[in-house]
Amino acid sequence: MNRKLRMGMLGGGKDAFIGAIHRIAANMDGMVELVCGALSINQEIAIDSGRSLFLPEDRIYTNYEEMIQKESQLPEGERMDFITIVTPNFAHFAPAMLALENGFHVVIEKPITLTLDEAKQLKAKVEETGLILCLTHTYTGYPMVKQAKEIIASGALGKVRKVAVEYRQGWLSKMTEREGNAGAAWRTDPKKGGKSSVMGDIGTHAFNLAEYITGLQVTQLCADLDIIVEGRLSDDDGAVLLKFDNGARGVLTASQVAAGEENNLLIKIDGEEGGLEWHQQEPNTLLLKWQGKPTEVYRAGQPYLGTLAKNNTRTPGGHPEGYLEAFGNIYRNFVQAVSARMDGQENTTAEFPSVEEGLRGMAFVESAVASNESDQKWTDFTI
Incomplete structure (x- = not known):
């Protein structure tokens, strides 16, 4: 890949904590750019959050259905490559499934779903599509x-x-x-x-x-x-x-x-x-x-x-590394795997928690x- 991967974010607006952590981690190696988002279920907060992150007005969405549908209709050189889902547990499964069905890779907060049955369905969809899902078990x-x-x-x-x-x-x-x-x-x-x-x-x-x-x-x-x-x-x-x-x-x-x-x-x-x-x-x-x-x-x-x-x-030794760097390592390995996949190759050294760990x-x-x-x-x- 000779470009950054394009990320869309669901949740994580200015009234949330973990979204900012994900954005910092994704940007740590300069390999990802945030291009769109549905950042809150509150329409006003979603729009204000998108503007504060300098997203284009036409790529600030107010729900995940709209974001995934419209992004999937954009030219391949413009649409998001993957979606990061940082919503509460009950709002993980449906957007992840829809994203996979529309050809998007997924990063998702833990736990992966609300129920084991949902996790099984999500794993089956990952296997069916051949797309990559990363679960952010940060401590690994x-x-x-x-x-x-x-x-x-x-x-x-x-x-x-x-x-x-x-x-x-x-x-x-x-x-x-x-x-x-x-x-x-x-x-x-x-x-x-x-x-x-x-x-x-x-x-x-x-x-x-x-x-x-x-x-x-x-x-x-x-x-x-x-x-x-x-x-x-x-x-x-x-x-x-x-x-x-x-x-x-x-x-x-x-x-x-x-x-x-x-x-x-x-x-x-x-x-x-x-x-x-x-x-x-x-x-x-x-x-x-x-x-x-x-x-x-x-x-x-x-x-x-x-x-x-x-x-x-x-x-270097003696310079503390912490939570943000560990989070950044999860994203870096995920991006390396996705970039290789998009080039028709497999990266066998990129290590990160997957749908199996979620299940x-x-x-x-x-x-x-x-x-x-x-x-x-x-x-x-x-x-």
Whole structure:
């Protein structure tokens, strides 16, 4: 490709948080330009947001149907190449399906859909069209997460025995959904956020991180979900025991009511020979712990890192990389894959979460809910 990819955005107007993050990430490598958008369900906000981003007046849309229809009718050299969907969970499936049906690649916020059935339909449509879908599980974009994945894959730690992953936040420790917090309102509404608030919103990140780094897949789980804040409609805290396909055991905890916490995501993995540990709030450090030997400290930007980590490192050692850079890595890899596809080729090194990770994420949410409602100790992880 000898040009930038053209992006359209659904949601993410000036009254939203995550849309700006996506635009920064997409623009980080100079490989993408925003050419159109339906940036809000509020017509006035949609138009004002489009103007503030200097979009042409005729490419500021007020709903996704109009945007996809009109963009599909533009000449190939003008229309958007892909759509980024940053709407609440209940508004993921329909626009993603319509975009794929009209020949557009898709970037979509997690969780991929509202239900597992929708995720299955979306995967079938991706396979039918041959188009590319990227799911923004941001944390897999960190260089030291990729280094952890390489270390596990190398066999240096031996067989994985135990995985402990947790994601703790405190922003829902009060009933903020009744105090004008729009993000809290839709996330805790089962009709808009899905069957589980805590597992859909942050538990899926922890689940994805565990499977990504270890290369293993969950086969069974045992979940305990709870509504801590009285009067809330959906769970805000939970713990899940996990069984992996190599026989390893795991425990996943997620809480949106851990007062005082910000985005405390961490993972610890124990193998036969040693273990590793990574904290999202200290993302440039990876700890390797050995039995009878000193702990090793791996740092981002250093020459001893593996290829996967180096390919996703942007700054020299000692210059912190964080959330935006990790997000940018997701977009860069997606763009490389799409550009190659448009040139009739396949990029086998571009790595990013896909529709498969989205499907497994929804299966995790629904399996956790089913387990929580069951009297059985273990529930099979089913797709």
